[in-house]
Amino acid sequence: MMIYDRLFRDTAVSEIFSAVNTVQRMLDFEAALARAESQTGVIPEHVSAPIVSQCRVDLFDLGGLADRCGQAGNLAIPVVEQLTALVDAVDHEAAGYVHWGATSQDVIDTALVLQLRDALSVMHGELARLHRTALRLAEAHRATPVVARTWMQHALPTVLGLQFAGWADALDRHMGRLREVGGRALVLQFGGAGGTLASLGAHGLEVGTGIAASLELEMPVLSWHAHRDRIAEVATTLALLTGTLAKIARDIALQSQTEIAELAEPAAPGRGGSSSMPHKQNPVACAIALAAAVRIPGLAAGILTGMVQEHERGLGGWQAEWESVPEIVCLAAGSLHQMLHAVDGLSVDVARMQRNLEASQGRIYSEPVTLALAKRMGRSEARTVVERASQRAAAEGRHLQDVLAADAVVAAYLTTAELGQLFAPLSCRGVSQEFIDRVLHAGRREQFGDAGE
Amino acid sequence: MMIYDRLFRDTAVSEIFSAVNTVQRMLDFEAALARAESQTGVIPEHVSAPIVSQCRVDLFDLGGLADRCGQAGNLAIPVVEQLTALVDAVDHEAAGYVHWGATSQDVIDTALVLQLRDALSVMHGELARLHRTALRLAEAHRATPVVARTWMQHALPTVLGLQFAGWADALDRHMGRLREVGGRALVLQFGGAGGTLASLGAHGLEVGTGIAASLELEMPVLSWHAHRDRIAEVATTLALLTGTLAKIARDIALQSQTEIAELAEPAAPGRGGSSSMPHKQNPVACAIALAAAVRIPGLAAGILTGMVQEHERGLGGWQAEWESVPEIVCLAAGSLHQMLHAVDGLSVDVARMQRNLEASQGRIYSEPVTLALAKRMGRSEARTVVERASQRAAAEGRHLQDVLAADAVVAAYLTTAELGQLFAPLSCRGVSQEFIDRVLHAGRREQFGDAGE
Amino acid sequence: MMIYDRLFRDTAVSEIFSAVNTVQRMLDFEAALARAESQTGVIPEHVSAPIVSQCRVDLFDLGGLADRCGQAGNLAIPVVEQLTALVDAVDHEAAGYVHWGATSQDVIDTALVLQLRDALSVMHGELARLHRTALRLAEAHRATPVVARTWMQHALPTVLGLQFAGWADALDRHMGRLREVGGRALVLQFGGAGGTLASLGAHGLEVGTGIAASLELEMPVLSWHAHRDRIAEVATTLALLTGTLAKIARDIALQSQTEIAELAEPAAPGRGGSSSMPHKQNPVACAIALAAAVRIPGLAAGILTGMVQEHERGLGGWQAEWESVPEIVCLAAGSLHQMLHAVDGLSVDVARMQRNLEASQGRIYSEPVTLALAKRMGRSEARTVVERASQRAAAEGRHLQDVLAADAVVAAYLTTAELGQLFAPLSCRGVSQEFIDRVLHAGRREQFGDAGE
């Protein structure tokens, strides 16, 4: 048990990468190897069953594996040693055919691929749920006015649905990326000690195809021991996802600030409290997603750095993946899990959004006012008028509409009624509704497939 | 002129990201905007031509732009200022419609996308050439024996064509990735100050579609000011490519070491020399590719970190892209350019490879010998026999074949002739020929398209 | 001219790393080398002057250097070539002694060290000014109440001076770090082609000492071509500083948000405007400092990765430093420069801080109220009472003091007057004044030296 697992990681995904499951996945490879080799006559037919029978992690001494791994230099060596001993106890001849023709990296990499397949499947499901939630929110709030903020300052009014549509749109792309990387990365590793499957004579491809079929993995064109772009792409794809999740988290956290208070993570007893301040409601999910986005870029950089692997199998770069790849997956899944929770139960304070629109006393409408004046008096003059009025409004604590209404130059071009119409959030909605519709349409196609068209 | 540009960067790609071209691409956006707005009636029809006429970088004061950018905080502000002044000099009314309804990020991002399109196009061409070269080498050396090395130690004999096939196979995947990221990332940015295109009234989408058509970019579902996954994916995709290029470079550099001398970068007068040692022939292209792989993961991590952008437009994360994204593209292109040169003219010393196979005095054949014995005497016994013989051979400086030939236990299972057949590189070729054929087949499909099937 | 230089970099520090100055610093090494060698008799006495006379960058063709560098693989080769040609034109014999006994890395590294010395000196000056400014602000606002925020939520009242004292305290440590890294890193590089200074016979150390004296650098125990910890430490030290500067920037940006408006960067005409919104006042300095902190960690990671340099001089890792180290220094200096400007002219709205303290309607006082009650009724009971009252206050939009005053249980333990005293910012000042005094004391010692004690 790692003390922070429950906080930073997704339980289901962490379980996939547990020591127990890692070893079982390695044994799944060994079992599939024995079956495929006996079917193709590479090893005697009768030795397969005894080998397969021992490929159960509950028969293994995990502490012993960890110790021996520290000495041997990789985990496959002790797993094969213990498996050989177990098989030997039931069938001495069969023990001689354990791991036949394979190399350590064949079993370690294939086990990783099997784990990645499971983890990506869990994550794809959660991502689809989060995407649906964002679509739902985009639709629900398609006409809710809210401040658009740029450079952390009020810019213009917009609608909240557009913010959520932006989330949905990005999540939509991430679903596409997960599919693509899955198509490329989820393949068997099988090349033997030198990459030629030399010890299987002419049967190498046939055995490989058999293992792949048994594990329901694609057979790659070629084994890929020292070409790690597949694995690294999993890392970078999840890093991209983590970035979007943290962008969402940052926005929720910013909009949850005490003075702003537009959004809030769902409250729950015992969640997000403080050890000293009873009133605190900390945005825990946002903290986790933001922390993941602090950690994962550097972890992904490590995987990218480690791609520079020597010759047929590298020294250092490959070993660097063993813990870092699972770590990236678990942290990204943890972030996804937390943000699904946060977005799904998101509190939205529509009234507060309305109030915040007034925080700048009308200066948020400076662009529409400028453009309206520009059409009549020329833009640079309009800009000068509005800029000066904005500064005066700020300095004197007055509403921009009042300052402008009292300005003779402005009055020459805009009536009071025209001016008033400009100071309304929905005058700034532009094509937000069309944008939202486009996102909803694309999102439903992603969710329900081309057939849903 | 940056002093190291010629060394680290691809000239054509650097040119795409020069200050001159960056500003021109921004002006291309402004011109397309004016045209689309006049066509849709958002601005008067006759103001478009004067604006478009001034969208030529040679009319601009670049030093002034750089100065003003440092003060204003982004490059769009001074570009729009200078453009407005230029237009004003030819048509005062038109000057009021420069940049109408757009925001700084619309022009900066779209210019970047246009540059990325150009750069990815150059890179796709070079990547395709490198891929073809690797395929050619794989075929040419399909039966050239060479040492397979793992953990930087001799493992088994393999064939050189398989090493090249591994390069081709990875490059094939990178071509697919470049296409995919291009499909996702090369889209217009157009949302206006608040993301709603408010100042264009109901014409926002129409204008956007017009700009996109004019610039031959896709119109995205939604503007994406603070969702940077598209840009970040360009960075990570090029980082993945850089990793593969550096893996190739590392191998060439290792195989070029004075004691190994199997491969060499093409020699050229004045290239790779030393300021003090006349005999030196430094692998410059490999150094560049390796240096790129040291730098780019961290640069990509920065882009990933910067994805956490606030609200509708962020503070810090976006600004961090302005130099880093071009830097990643230029360095990756530089690495690609160098490796294309190095691989295209690669020297291959087949005789030396044959000699190196003998460097361990036969110990490189320990796996095939073990498996041959294992089939007759049981594997663990076989392994013990060969391990002991290997150690003796190493300690006594004798050839493993001789040590085994003199071993009574071995003699009981293998005749001298059988033993001799095991000590031949091609006895280890396994299914290398089939693997190479698979790579050639897939590679030709990638190069010549589905129609070539 | 790089288009974003004025925005992201410090002009003085960028100048130090310009191509012109880089080449001049290399020539400074060559001149010092010639002098030291002629003084020790390694080269004829009369050849020194002609060499030294040509060590002026204005005599060099920089475009030619850049071109030739791209081919040769490092900048020293073309610099030595051009220098040799220049010397040859004035004294043929002397040309034969240019760069005598040195290797490319000797000149490249020493030039870098000289540039780092200049840059660190500029930065130390600006850092000291920023430190003094923070001390001044800490003192000026030692009793200004402000919200302490944790997890981006209101926590407790504190004093603004403590925030500034925190900045000063961290900056104080960075001044110490800059001194220490300077002491370790600013040393001569001089080892010759193989690190033994073989071509200087027995005079190697003597010549080295002469060069060091001439350049006012320390002579290291040993040359350090492939041991890059000195250079990498400069990178990490500046990365640490960048982190602190961005922490300050993040706080200013957060406290400048429209709804919070406690702090603001100094306004200036034409600074931080928007291309479309006349009212915008973007925090440009904060954006730069935050962008630097997005970019520099990855750049520093690249330098750390590049430390793994092969043998006596590496392939890839060293080359990766050539642009990245100057980039880190220039970006860190740019961040420092911007934050000095921002902090020096920082606007502080004390009234607004007072108002923000009331944003949670008294819930910010939950800890002192809880502790006051805890002393009388037991803590877990007190916590329950206050937590419930806080929730009710939030739900009903009432002030926590009012809710508590109306609570019979509370009334049993605290009088209305006692309760009222708890709801005052200065009741939370604790030992903030002592903390501030400690920072002022330590800071003045740092600024004025031990003698100031």
Added chain:
Amino acid sequence: MMIYDRLFRDTAVSEIFSAVNTVQRMLDFEAALARAESQTGVIPEHVSAPIVSQCRVDLFDLGGLADRCGQAGNLAIPVVEQLTALVDAVDHEAAGYVHWGATSQDVIDTALVLQLRDALSVMHGELARLHRTALRLAEAHRATPVVARTWMQHALPTVLGLQFAGWADALDRHMGRLREVGGRALVLQFGGAGGTLASLGAHGLEVGTGIAASLELEMPVLSWHAHRDRIAEVATTLALLTGTLAKIARDIALQSQTEIAELAEPAAPGRGGSSSMPHKQNPVACAIALAAAVRIPGLAAGILTGMVQEHERGLGGWQAEWESVPEIVCLAAGSLHQMLHAVDGLSVDVARMQRNLEASQGRIYSEPVTLALAKRMGRSEARTVVERASQRAAAEGRHLQDVLAADAVVAAYLTTAELGQLFAPLSCRGVSQEFIDRVLHAGRREQFGDAGE
């Protein structure tokens, strides 16, 4: 048990960061707090003993802590909850004073500092041993000829002792850095919820001083909740060390290649074997050190990125440290541990080094030959002669000395005997002996202190 712990981490250091020890260190803080508060009268004197009595990790339910941590958002909350319950069972009143006036971050950070102190102490010991070993090797091999290699090509002969002296010199600097960072980072964290220690009234500093004394930590000038430069500096300092260790590992791995075979990690039964190839002796320690140097730069970049923490306590950046800081320490310690083992038992094949000096058939002597000729015939002429001779020697497979001896131009300037003297490794030793002596001298001062002078 993590399955790869024994491989990648140092057992003693991992133990320091185990869940059990982490919680115990938090309890050590709580005990020290209670003691200091009762001594200063902040809490009743008699409540201290019951609290202290329960500050034993064996009383705690670690699984429950992990679960609750996942919900609460930090580990301090459940630790304080369980501690309060335990105290409550023995003394109800005392339970009300558990964690009095402290905040979660006070206990979490101080526990981390205590763990860092322990870990740095272990590492300093191992680093000192490694340093001594390098000094010993430098002295032992001060006159052993070996190839100096640059850009992964033969450069010149040098002596092996100089290679080891380079290691020692870098390790010496790292010992200094560890001391410095310890002096800055190993300080108490204690500020209370708002950083003012408000709930301790006027006793805050007194209590802090008491805790610091009890835990034998320095009392800092100020609490440092959101200023993480101290922690980040630990990360970067260990990253620097990791870089040097990996540089050493890279060199050993390169010099262990089958064709080079100059160095080898100590062999041990069951270590570094292959699951398929009985002859393999993989450099496991080098793999670990190289893997650490792939992973740690990105982890350190994450810590640097996380420095940008908001306000009085941040959201995301701090949380990102909780696992990453211990990870960096454990991996760096693992690398150190492995390299101590590898260097301590390093096999050195002096004869093979001598043979490798001949691998280029004399071309390794091109610089001394050039300089010898240059003194008599002018350098550029000399360089041309030797460059041409080197190319001919390489092309014709002849020894450079033979080619030069047959060259009439050379014969005009150098006698056969003079030429022969140049082709000797020790003719290139330069001031290597003096350099080694300087390193030995400085190293002994570092090891034995100033008193040893």
